[in-house]
Amino acid sequence: MVRRAFAAVVLCALAGVSAAAAALPVKRPPLTWMRGDGSYTKASRGTHAVTTIVIHDTDGGSLDGNVWYLSGGHSHASAHYVIARDGSIVQLVHLSDIAWHSGNASVNAHSIGIEHVGDTYDPAGYTTAEYRSSARLVAWLVRRYSIPVDRTHIIGHSQVPDPNNPALLGGSDHHTDPGPYWRWGYYLNLVRHFAFPERYAVHVDTTTIDRGETLSGIVPWVVRTKRARRVEFLLDGQLVWSDSRRPFAFGGGRGWNTTNVANGTHLLTVRAIGTGHHIASERLVVDVANRNFALTTSAIHAWEKVKGVLRVRANVRGAHTGGIGLYVDGHIVSRDRRAPYTLHWDSRRAHDGLHRITLAAVARDGRVAKRRLPLVVSNDVRPKRPPLPPPEQNLADGQIVTGPLEWHAHTVGPIARVQFVVDGAVIATETREPWTTTWTPTPGSHTLEVRAFTRDGRQATVAATVSS
Ligand SMILES: [Zn+2]
Structure with missing residues (x-):
């Protein structure tokens, strides 16, 4: 069961890679050759003769010391390779020859021995550089000799049978x-990554934005990848979003708002990050072309005089909106969510005079368009005031007068001014009580009027016709 499942996964992985990717070359890491004299067996092993890789540690010492020990016939031991703490690799024995490790x-005859500088029982273990160099080397070896990457074919020295007593191990x-401090799982994973990069290579399959596309408003930006654990989204070289969950989408799926950038050419980069330093990126040059978002209204002008119910037709251009609002002195008074947009305001609810009107619309992409203008409300609404009582005078209708005589008036209310009028001609204007003047009648009939005025222009009159 396990084998079947594994086979299926591998097939899937291979099905997804192109022919070029399947043939990714695996190179031998750089190394230094120090061929020793003796302590190995001359042979001519071909690619089928090697089936096993044996992992060792040097149990102390430096690279130089171990190379000297393992190469110069100073011991009856050798290895094909020694890996230093800093990851550098020295080769001592040719692969076609048999090292004594x-x-x-019989194990030596069909294996390759690799020494790692370190101590078997040191809890500090081995360095990352050591593991990585060794894994790169073994990756190249397993491809060259078709060795399976598993614990049967890549073994520790401790797993080698004692030739004299098969019940014992370690040679x-x-x-x-x-x-115990050698990290087998980590090491074999590294070997797999380096040996079969095509199985682990991440791949950007598609993005919802195409190369050269012209974009406006809010654009969905979703990336399909193979083997990515995370996708980074870059705008003009700047990281603007990172997503670690499928589907990998900019803005958590809310899309990219192109109105936040200037119109023109922009570079979008998608960076898919897989395991073990595998990265694939895709660059898309796009053109952003957003129209200005603006609000238009029916004929309504700054400082216009308005009265009654004001009806304003409005519309937007450049983007879609969810509605238009009408504000008076900062307070919403009308809102319309559907085109054609019509807004109403009963100006009789406001006092006469200057008011600030604002029409505002918010585009779906978040842009705001406003139009502000002052209007003068003029409904001419005045408070009803009580009628001014007429003044009284000391001369009565039909009275016979002889002059000169004192002419008095008496008023009620806030009278600012009183005129004394004879036959339509003003003979005196008084601005202070008592309201009085002197008149010398000429013979005949005369019409006498007293006109009283308030400060705000109201007027009341009393008249009498007298004779002399
Ligand atoms: Zn060993």
Whole structure:
């Protein structure tokens, strides 16, 4: 079951890669050659003769010391490679020759021995550089010799049988390296990544935005990838969004608001990040072309005099809106969510005089369009005031007068001014009580009027016709 599932996964992975990707070359990492004399067996092993890789540690010492020990015939031991703490690699024995590393001649005959500078029982273990260099080397070896990447074919020295006593392990001297601190899982994963980059290579399949596309408003930007764990979205080289969950989408799926950038050419980059430093990126040059978002209204002008119910027709251009609002002195008085947009305001609810009107619309992309203008409300609404009582005078209708005589008036209310009028001609104007003047009648009939005025222009009159 496990085998079947694994096979299916591998097939899926391979089905998704192009022919070029399937043939990704795996290179041998750089190394230094130091061929020793002796301590190995001359052979001419071909690619089928090598089936196993044996991992060792040097149990102390430096790279130089171990190379000297393993290469110069100073011991009856050798290895094909020694890996230093800093990751540098030295090769001592040619791959076609047999190194004496495992304490078991038949294992040596079909294996490659790799020493790592370190101590079997040191909890500090081995360096990352050491693991990575070694894994790169083994990746190249497993491709070259078609060795499966598993714990049957890549083994520790501690797994090699004692040739004299098959019940014991670690070769003839019962070695226990590379020991309990060697991280097998991590190491074999590294080997797999380096050996089969095509299986792990991330790939940007599609994005919802096309190269060269002209964009406006809010645009969905979703990326389909193979094997990505995270996708980064860059705008003109700046990271603007990162998504770690499928579907990988800019803005959490809300889309990219193109109105936040200037119109013109922009570079969008999608960076898909997989495991083990695998990155694939895709660059898209797009053209952003947003129209200005503006609000238009029916004929209504600044400082216009209005009265009664004001009806304003409005519309937007450049983008879609969810509605238009009418504000008076900062307070919403009318809102219309559907075109054609008509807004109403009963100006009789406001006092006469200057008011600030604002029409405002919000585009779906978040832009705001406003039109402000002052209007003068003039409904001519005045408070009803009580009628001014007429003044009284000391001369009565039909009275016979002889002059000169004192002519008095008496008023009620806030009278500012009184005129004394004879036959239509003003003979005196008084601005202070008592209201009085002197008149010398000429013979005949005369019409006498007293006109009283308030400060705000109201007027009341009393008249009498007298004779002399
Ligand atoms: Zn060993």
